[in-house]
Amino acid sequence: MKIERLDVNARRSRLVKYNGVVYLSGQFSDKGGDVASQTREALAKIDELLARVGTNKSRLLASEIWITSMADFKAMDEVWNAWVVPGNPPTRCCCAVELGDPEMRVEVMVSAALGDVEIMDV
């Protein structure tokens, strides 16, 4: 078994792959804007990272969503629900916290299985 890391800087790897699971760092917008557009941008980054290791959002395992106020929940949730693959969402939890920059409205953490995994009918 081995560990693979993508997009390594002094602080973190954006993706770590080990033992059939990929872990992603919290993804968030670089561009600011409202919570819906920030959620879309974070999820697009997740799609891109998963694609680089040959998997995709149908293989998501667990997720955690941080927003900065529950007033943003509905707008975030609509973007999320339109993004997940019907029948194949990960587990999820969501809370409101203070994020790294006052412009940030949402940060999304996910883990996923590799792409050669069979999806069971639900």
Added chain:
Amino acid sequence: MKIERLDVNARRSRLVKYNGVVYLSGQFSDKGGDVASQTREALAKIDELLARVGTNKSRLLASEIWITSMADFKAMDEVWNAWVVPGNPPTRCCCAVELGDPEMRVEVMVSAALGDVEIMDV
């Protein structure tokens, strides 16, 4: 290897099973009440979800507990400590955040191993 999902809706699966590990969405009370009763209800939901895939709380791996104020810590902690299997608690962390509804006082995330796993003496 395959992924199995339970209780899928547009947003999340309540449980995802993959590679010997089960991940659960954040569990919380639907009934309101004080933090002790909300904790009991969340933990009962966890018991029920674990039982549906043939495992139980003696196989918990990691946990995270969200409360809305550290003033609720002691009452939550007493219920938790009475619930875990002596000698077999998971890892744990706990912080206070804003949760999805003003009535919510606690949300609990856990992962667990499958039921055919041997527990080592501690």
Added chain:
Amino acid sequence: MKIERLDVNARRSRLVKYNGVVYLSGQFSDKGGDVASQTREALAKIDELLARVGTNKSRLLASEIWITSMADFKAMDEVWNAWVVPGNPPTRCCCAVELGDPEMRVEVMVSAALGDVEIMDV
């Protein structure tokens, strides 16, 4: 497969080992002080726990860092960046929340692979 637990008390195990992965409870300072010294103490505890199961920080998979104010981010981050093994950081996310005690400034959660795992060049 089996589950191993270290430093078990009524509430949690400090470390759980299962299926090639070790999970650690949130680590934090017992001594108070500024966020830099509290971060150093938390990371030293992580080093010690990982060593007890034959692994180390070069095998970190995922991490999550809780601070109590983003005003502490920079000081925490400098200690963290000096601690991780260059080229081998885990995934990371960080937010500000209320922690278990008013003296606490930081809590760190990590998971890691076992020590016999090959690290890929990045």
